[in-house]
Every structure is written in C-alpha cells, then in structure tokens.
Amino acid sequence: MKIASAIAAMSLTVFMLSGATLPRNGPVPEQKPETAEPAAPQDQAPPVQTAPVPQPKPEEAKPEQPKSDDGKQAPAAPGKPEDTTPETAKPDASQPADQKAEDARPETPKAETLEEQHLTIEPESEAxxxxxxxxxxxxxxxxxxxPRIDDGNGCGIDKPIVLSEALPGIKVKPEATLRCSTARALAHWMKESVIPAAAVAAKDQGKITTINQASAYICRLRNSAETGKISEHARGNAIDVASFSFEKGEDIAVKPRREDSTLTGAFQRTVSASGCLYFSTVLDPESDAAHETHFHLDVLERKGGYRYCH
Known part of the structure; x- marks a missing residue:
C-alpha cells in the first residue's frame, strides 16, 4: 500500500515538471567594479603587497654625522658612538686670540727690562x-x-741719517738722528699741513724757521720706563716736536690747547689731527701727562695699516 502511494506521488511530480516551461532569457550576473577589492575575512591578514611599509621609530633615527672641512662625511670613531656634544663646535684653539689691530712686532712682556728682551735691530731694504x-x-x-748704529738690546738703526733741515730754510734743532722714512714723513707733514696752517694762524709772524725737537733716536723704553716695550725712538722711528720758531714773534709751543679758542689753538689742533695722514702714531698734549709738552710722531708699522692718533 505504501509502495503504491509513493509511485503515484512520483508520477504526479514528473507530469507537473514535464508541463512546465523555462524562461528564454536567464538572469545576467552583474560585473564587479574593477576597483572593488574583496573584503578580507576578519581572521585573515590583508595581502602583503598592500600592507604599509613600516617606518623607523623617531628614537631609532641616527643623528647626522659631522662633516669634515672638505664637505665629506666624517667617519665615526670605531667602537665609539659619534660625539655630538657642543665641544665639537668650539673654535680651533690654535687660532690667534688677538683679532684687533696691534703692533706688527711680537708682544713684549711688560715686566721685562730692555736688557731682558733680547731684541735685534730691524734690517732695512736697500731698494x-x-x-x-x-x-x-x-x-x-x-x-x-x-754708519749703522747698534747700541745693543735692540737699540739702533740699520741705515741712519742725521737730519739738519726738514725742508729748505726750516732747521731741525738739535739735529735729529732718524730712519729715512721718519724724516720723509716729517717733511711731507711740514710742507702739506703745518706750513699752510701757520700761514693762516700766524701770518703776522712770517715763515717757520725752526722745528725744535725734544727727542729723536735714543736707546730707551717707552716713556723712559724701567720695564715695558721698547720705544720707537730706540729704532729711529720717532721724533718729538716741542715747538715751532718763526721769522718774528714768539715761538708756538706745543701744550694743552683743547680749550684754547685763539688761532694758535686752532693751529695746534689742526696740525695734530693732520699728523695722522703721515705718521702711524700721533700723541699730543691731550693724550696723557707724558706728552703735555710735545707731539710724539712715529712711523711704526702695524697690522692692517692701523694708526693710533690721540
């Protein structure tokens, strides 16, 4: 009985399927977008090619190595970490400390006497x-x-001259022993500055007849001190001018005249200032007590052509 029922059911099913018809056009599958990527399962890592490249941690970045003077990378010392302390940026200790204009000759310790300095006479070029x-x-x-003067201890002149007249008709009293370059500077200063200034300030006194000098060559230290630098007088580089004599009237003496409102005061201040055009050092009565009675004029050569005029 059960078998007959099953056969009848199967026959009915076959009959129903044989009478059914399929649609002519089936469903068309949609094409996936080209840019779309399949979602990765949660338990699966993303593809390796799309994974971001890991970046080094900031604390792992190495400091830049210092470069050498030629711009190339300087290798670090083997077995030691690179020195990045501020000490590497310090200036070279061998660099000269004095960058200011100073004497061209080596510094002489102030505590030394003339005999202790062991100086020599500076040679002069023949040409x-x-x-x-x-x-x-x-x-x-x-x-x-x-002839050459050598008084020892660096005092002397390689090629000295004795100056009698700074210019024609202008005597130097007493005669001055100097280097030629000192006499040349004196002659130009007188011709181009002192004589024209005197023609205005002291025209009633006539022409200048004499330069009265207080010191030329002499073997001593500066300001006649017992210790310190050697004087430029000891090298023939300096002359001290105490006064000017004229054809008539009184001499014009060199003395403190900063507050002197007369033509004489103007004359002294003018020739003192112009002296720096010819001499590398000019010290007048306003500079210090040691020069209250004269002009100190010298031709000391300094670094960079530096001049000291006071």
Missing amino acids: DHADCIKELQSLGVVFKEI
Whole structure:
C-alpha cells in the first residue's frame, strides 16, 4: 500500500515538471567594479603587497654625522658612538686670540727690562732706503747718511741719517738722528699741513724757521720706563716736536690747547689731527701727562695699516 502511494506521488511530480516551461532569457550576473577589492575575512591578514611599509621609530633615527672641512662625511670613531656634544663646535684653539689691530712686532712682556728682551735691530731694504733718499733730495731736505748704529738690546738703526733741515730754510734743532722714512714723513707733514696752517694762524709772524725737537733716536723704553716695550725712538722711528720758531714773534709751543679758542689753538689742533695722514702714531698734549709738552710722531708699522692718533 505504501509502495503504491509513493509511485503515484512520483508520477504526479514528473507530469507537473514535464508541463512546465523555462524562461528564454536567464538572469545576467552583474560585473564587479574593477576597483572593488574583496573584503578580507576578519581572521585573515590583508595581502602583503598592500600592507604599509613600516617606518623607523623617531628614537631609532641616527643623528647626522659631522662633516669634515672638505664637505665629506666624517667617519665615526670605531667602537665609539659619534660625539655630538657642543665641544665639537668650539673654535680651533690654535687660532690667534688677538683679532684687533696691534703692533706688527711680537708682544713684549711688560715686566721685562730692555736688557731682558733680547731684541735685534730691524734690517732695512736697500731698494726702499734708496727710494727714500731720492725723495728727501727731491724735497730739498738737508741730511747726511751715517754708519749703522747698534747700541745693543735692540737699540739702533740699520741705515741712519742725521737730519739738519726738514725742508729748505726750516732747521731741525738739535739735529735729529732718524730712519729715512721718519724724516720723509716729517717733511711731507711740514710742507702739506703745518706750513699752510701757520700761514693762516700766524701770518703776522712770517715763515717757520725752526722745528725744535725734544727727542729723536735714543736707546730707551717707552716713556723712559724701567720695564715695558721698547720705544720707537730706540729704532729711529720717532721724533718729538716741542715747538715751532718763526721769522718774528714768539715761538708756538706745543701744550694743552683743547680749550684754547685763539688761532694758535686752532693751529695746534689742526696740525695734530693732520699728523695722522703721515705718521702711524700721533700723541699730543691731550693724550696723557707724558706728552703735555710735545707731539710724539712715529712711523711704526702695524697690522692692517692701523694708526693710533690721540
């Protein structure tokens, strides 16, 4: 009985399927977007090619190595970490400490006497000396050349001259023993500055007849001190001018005249200022007590052509 019922059910099913018809056009599957990527299962890691490249941690970044003077990377010392302390940025200790304009000659300790300094006479160029002598002659300077002076301890002049007249008709009293370059500077200062200024300030006194000098060559330290630097007078580089004599009237003495409102005061201040055009050092009565009675004029050569005028 059960078997007959099952056969009848199967026959009915076959009959129903044989009478059914399929649709002519089936469903068309939609194409996936090209940019769409399949979602990865939660338990599966994303593809390796799309994973971001890991970046080094900030604390793991190495400091930049210092570069050498030629711009190349300097290798670190083997077995030691690179030195990045501020000490590597310090200036070279061998660099000269003095960057200011100072004397071209080595510094002399102030505690030394003249005998302890072991100085020597500076040699002079034959060609430069010959050119200087020709220039003095062309200016009409009266002088004579004398043998080399060597008084020891660095005092002396390699090629000295004795100056009698700074310019024609202008005597130097007493005669001054100097280097030629000192006499040349004096001649130009007188011709181009002192004489024109005197023609305005002291025109009633006539022409200048004499330069009265207080010191030329002498073996001593500066300001006649017992210790310190050697004086430029001891090298023939300096002359001290105490006063000017004229054809008539009184001498014009060099003395403190900062507050002197007369033409004489103006004359002294003018020639003191102009002296720095010819001499590398000019000390007048306003500079200190040691120079209250004269001009100190010298031709010391300093670094960079530096001049000291006070």
